[in-house]
Amino acid sequence: MNAQFKKGVLEMCVLSLLSKKDMYGYELTEQIGKEMAVTTGTLYIILKRLTDEGYFTTYLKESSDGPARKYYTLTEKGHHKQEELKKNWHQFVVSVNRLMEEVL
Template sequence: MPETIDIQLKKGVLGLCVLAVLARNESYAYEIASHLSDAIGMGEGTIYPLMRRMQTDGLVATYMVESPAGPSRKYYKLTDAGRAALEAQRDEWRGFASAVDALLEPLPATPAPLEEA
């Protein structure tokens, strides 16, 4: 069975992914977790502690929305600091991904040395 991308690598970019999801649309944690589970295979259990930390760090703000079918939901939205963090991390990620892509490219074939006559 082939090895998959290391879980630590996925966890390392999870914050960036959450910021990117919230830049598209304000959302509640379960919906964010579902989206990230589908997109990059990250489980719900990793999202909740991250969301609390992002709120403590001022990257996201929360507000409650009444739900007709159950308890109120806590929605998350990006703050100005969150938008700035997204821009910085996006640029950093793109540079990193380009460097990794370059390393993954096959080496050009080197010509065989010419034999001396």
């Protein structure tokens, strides 16, 4: 998989998953990992950045089978960002496909 394709998209995926329900970091890594290669390091950096930028709030919750988990909750700002990124993404895919399929 081309690592460059992921630039910006991982952030969108995180926001998109969190728009459905609160999740913790490790869980996000596993969900996204089903579709593409991603390391925990990458995910935690994204989570830290987006938290700093006000897209999430967080809370700790104990786990029955392991250490406590930090859950992420989308803020209003986060929801808006998610919708904006999703819209941009779909437009982008259409543009790229048009460029590639086009017979000039």
